[in-house]
Amino acid sequence: MTTARKTTTVFLTVLCGLLLTIVSLVQRWPGWTWPALAVLLLVVPAGFFRMASQRRGPVPPSFEEQLTAAPVERTECRVNGVALPSLWDDYHFVFSATVRWYLADGPGRGTVLNPAGLAVDAVIGRARAIAEKREPGHASLLQHELGGALSRMHPDSTGHLRAMAEDVSLTLPAEDQERLDRLAGVRKDETVWEHQRKYEQSKRRYLGEDVLKDTGSAVVWWLTKNDEHVARTVADLPLLAR
Structure with a gap:
């Protein structure tokens, strides 16, 4: 039982007792006391209920707003671990982001039962169109590219909403990154070997x-290498001729 209800019960009990007392005494009162008694019976209850309402206080505005406010519509969701194709077959990027959207106004739009699905599909489609043209070895660079490309609100294919993405993350699976590192090492070694062979x-x-090709060319070459040993070069002419 609340405090206000308890107070009301006590008041009614006291009032009933007062009325019984008055009835027992009213037969001996003079006639001029009847108007005073009527005023007393009207003023006392009114004053009592006014005091009770002041003690209880007004209804908090926030509570009234909660009763009348419309439900808050969710306009974002998190997407994690979506595989996006790269320029190389069998190599996929792992895409994650926070997708945001707002419904487009206009005639004939109708009610969208799952705006999150439309927004996610639109954002992933935009990300895939870029990722499938990029090599898998540049995931970190592509992450920043997607962060810029998806940072603007764009309409989806149905025209019901506009969507964007933030907190974009793009990585490669660890095993694919290891393969790319080994391939890069082999290519570097092959380049060095090719230069050595050439x-x-x-x-x-x-x-x-x-x-x-002949003795004269050999002598000239030997002199350029040993120009300070001309006498020795002359002595070595038979060797150079052979």
Whole structure:
């Protein structure tokens, strides 16, 4: 039982007792006391209920607003671990983001039962159109590119809403990243080996087709290497001729 109800019960009990007392005494009262008694019976209850209402206080505005406020419509959701294709077959990016949207106003739009589904589909479609043209080795760079491309509100294909994304995250699965690292190491080693092979071929061609094609070319080459040992070069002419 609340405090206000208890107070009302006590008041009614006291009032009933007062009335019984008055009835027992009224037969001996003079006639001029009847108007005073009527005023007393009207003023006392009114004053009592006024005091009770002041003690209880007004209804909080926030409570009234909660009763009349419309339900809050959700306009964002989190998407995690969506696979997006890359330029290379069998390599996929892992996409996560917070999708936001708002419903478009206009005639004939109708009621959208699942706006989150439309917004997520629109954002993923925009992200896929970019990701499938990028190599998997540049996931960190693509993450920033998608963060900029998806930061603007764009209408979905149905025209019911506009959607965007923030907190974009883009990664590669760990095993795919390991494969890319090994491929990069092999390509680097192959490039170094190719340069070494070309260097050796060029050196052999230079010696065989230029330096050692005849005795004169061999002597000139030897002199450029040992210009301070002319006498020794002359002594080595038979060797250079062979």
